[in-house]
Amino acid sequence: MKNLQIIFTQIKESAISALHTMYVNKVRTLLSTLGITIGIFCIIAVLAVVESFENNLHQSVESLGNDVIFIEKMPWTFGPGYKWWKYISRPNASIDELKNIEQKSELSDAQMLTISISGKTIKNGSNSATGTDIQGVTHDFYLVRNFNLYQGRYFTENESENGSMICIIGYNLAETLFPNTNPINKSIKISGIKFNIIGVFAKEGESLIGNSLDNVTIIPVNAAARFVRINSDDAQSKIHVKAGLAGVPALEQELNGIMRSKRKLRPGQEENFALNKITLITQQLDKTFVTVNIAGWIIGLFAMLVGGFGIANIMFVSVKERTNQIGIQKSLGAKNYFILIEFLIEAVILCLLGCAIGLLLVWGIIAILGAAFDVTFFLSIKNVVIGLFTSICIGVISGFLPALSASKLNPVDAIRSK
Numbered sequence: 360m361k362n363l364q365i366i367f368t369q370i371k372e373s374a375i376s377a378l379h380t381m382y383v384n385k386v387r388t389l390l391s392t393l394g395i396t397i398g399i400f401c402i403i404a405v406l407a408v409v410e411s412f413e414n415n416l417h418q419s420v421e422s423l424g425n426d427v428i429f430i431e432k433m434p435w436t437f438g439p440g441y442k443w444w445k446y447i448s449r450p451n452a453s454i455d456e457l458k459n460i461e462q463k464s465e466l467s468d469a470q471m472l473t474i475s476i477s478g479k480t481i482k483n484g485s486n487s488a489t490g491t492d493i494q495g496v497t498h499d500f501y502l503v504r505n506f507n508l509y510q511g512r513y514f515t516e517n518e519s520e521n522g523s524m525i526c527i528i529g530y531n532l533a534e535t536l537f538p539n540t541n542p543i544n545k546s547i548k549i550s551g552i553k554f555n556i557i558g559v560f561a562k563e564g565e566s567l568i569g570n571s572l573d574n575v576t577i578i579p580v581n582a583a584a585r586f587v588r589i590n591s592d593d594a595q596s597k598i599h600v601k602a603g604l605a606g607v608p609a610l611e612q613e614l615n616g617i618m619r620s621k622r623k624l625r626p627g628q629e630e631n632f633a634l635n636k637i638t639l640i641t642q643q644l645d646k647t648f649v650t651v652n653i654a655g656w657i658i659g660l661f662a663m664l665v666g667g668f669g670i671a672n673i674m675f676v677s678v679k680e681r682t683n684q685i686g687i688q689k690s691l692g693a694k695n696y697f698i699l700i701e702f703l704i705e706a707v708i709l710c711l712l713g714c715a716i717g718l719l720l721v722w723g724i725i726a727i728l729g730a731a732f733d734v735t736f737f738l739s740i741k742n743v744v745i746g747l748f749t750s751i752c753i754g755v756i757s758g759f760l761p762a763l764s765a766s767k768l769n770p771v772d773a774i775r776s777k
Contacts, residue, residue: 378708388709391673394666395713395750396720398659403738403746404721405655408728409648411736415565416644425637426607427503428614430456431597434633435640449631450622452598453590454580457497459621460598466605466613469502474594476586481528481576482548483536491532492575493549495583495594503599506572509533511543511558514579522581527558531573552585554578565732607636663749666713667757674706674761685765686773699766706758707751714750718743 382388432449457472464470476493498519509530518525526547533542542556560572580589587594602610611634618632678685685698718738725736 387673388712391669392666392709392713392716394662394669395710395753396666396717398661398663398666398753399714399717399746399750400659400720401662402655402659402749403718403742404724405651405659406742406745407721407725407738408736409651409655410739410742411725413645413648414737415735416641425641426602427637428600428602428607428611429597429635430460430600430614430618431633431635432631435635436643446633451590451594451596452632453596454497456618456621457598460600460614460617463617464600464610464613466603466610467600468603469499469601471497471499471503471599472580472596473497473500473599474580474583474587474589474596476583476594479550479586481532481536483542483545486536486538488532488535488574493583493586494575494577495580495589496577497580500577503601506563507561509559509561510541511556513558519579520581522579522584524552524554524578524582525557526554526576526578527560528556529560529571529573529575530562532576533559549576549578550586554582564735607638611636663753666710667753670706670709670754670757671761673709674702674758675764677705678702678761678765681765682768682773685768686770686775689768689770690774695766698768699762702762702765703755703758706762707754710750710754710757711747714746718746 430452432451433446452472454472457470460467460470474495476495478490479493481488481491496519498514498516501513508527510533511527513527514523514525517523526549528536528542528547536542536547537545542559544555544557546553546555548554554576560575563571563573565571565573583589583594589596600610600614614634615630618634619630622631624630688698722738725738729736
């Protein structure tokens with residue numbers, strides 16, 4: 360217990376001495392920590408931004424469904440020799456195919472069909488929103504797509520089947536078209552056609568995979584027939600199938616068989632449809648995130664290497680300036696390890712100061728990005744700990760040789776030095 364008290368007292372006195380030395384030499388301290396500041400900023404900024412994007416990606420996947428398979432004519436990923444004209448000529452997903460899947464699929468929990476109509480103008484009196492997306496959906500949309508309602512309700516089954524002229528609008532559209540007004544039971548015009556609003560989606564924020572409902576209006580798919588022929592190329596139709604307990608791989612095989620049978624494809628004949636999964640996107644993005652993280656570490660470590668040399672150089676200068684003081688300390692009984700720890704702590708404190716400045720800069724940048732973009736950016740405790748640990752390691756490594764040289768000084772020679 361006594362030894363622990365001695366060590367704690369020594370660390371405390373060393374820290375006070377180091378802080379005093381840094382305060383006396385403010386400019387030198389600032390310049391010596393600059394490399395560490397840049398290094399920590401590069402590493403933690405990249406880690407924080409990537410982690411924020413990854414978090415946003417996972418939230419987007421959860422809302423769209425990582426257990427959902429999308430049946431459409433265009434694949435989401437493709438290799439070399441991609442023949443786009445071959446995929447364009449494929450037939451669109453149809454309501455008949457949706458009904459066929461509903462009847463034959465034993466491994467799915469829910470199915471729906473959506474058609475997307477882009478570039479429509481929505482009006483409410485003098486307020487308008489241009490270039491918006493309209494989605495016509497079958498009734499099971501609420502079972503396949505995860506969402507919350509801010510106001511109102513969802514379609515009834517009769518409303519969906521009858522193609523009632525009703526809609527649910529995104530949060531941003533509600534604010535644009537009905538500022539400071541409750542939009543429920545009010546009407547809007549989509550390309551001149553009147554729709555009654557029965558619900559407003561809760562705000563979701565920007566999505567990394569572009570599936571946010573904030574600027575989207577959904578209507579029953581049969582009502583969408585007023586704008587576009589449902590099976591035409593303009594409709595951009597796709598079938599969404601939610602996997603049951605058997606999982607996505609088993610459902611994928613089942614759907615492949617059902618679709619081949621429905622489209623009368625012979626054995627060995629190439630599919631004229633694509634079975635897409637969210638994992639196809641997330642896997643590509645995960646690879647990108649890993650690459651960006653590595654690049655951030657490489658840039659940051661180079662900056663910290665330069666900063667480490669700067670810290671080591673400053674520590675050697677500090678040892679030279681305080682040689683006489685070291686001699687006096689040793690003559691009064693200070694052990695070698697006391698001198699060693701004193702200079703090591705000074706080097707670590709210099710690095711931690713640079714780390715603190717770097718983390719503050721990262722926090723500032725993240726706050727600016729969060730205000731500029733509708734995406735949640737955050738600095739996690741894990742990244743703060745990484746920054747602190749990295750700084751301590753750099754401080755110990757860069758300060759060890761100067762501290763060791765100080766601890767080995769001969770007290771007589773040190774006292775005589777000028």
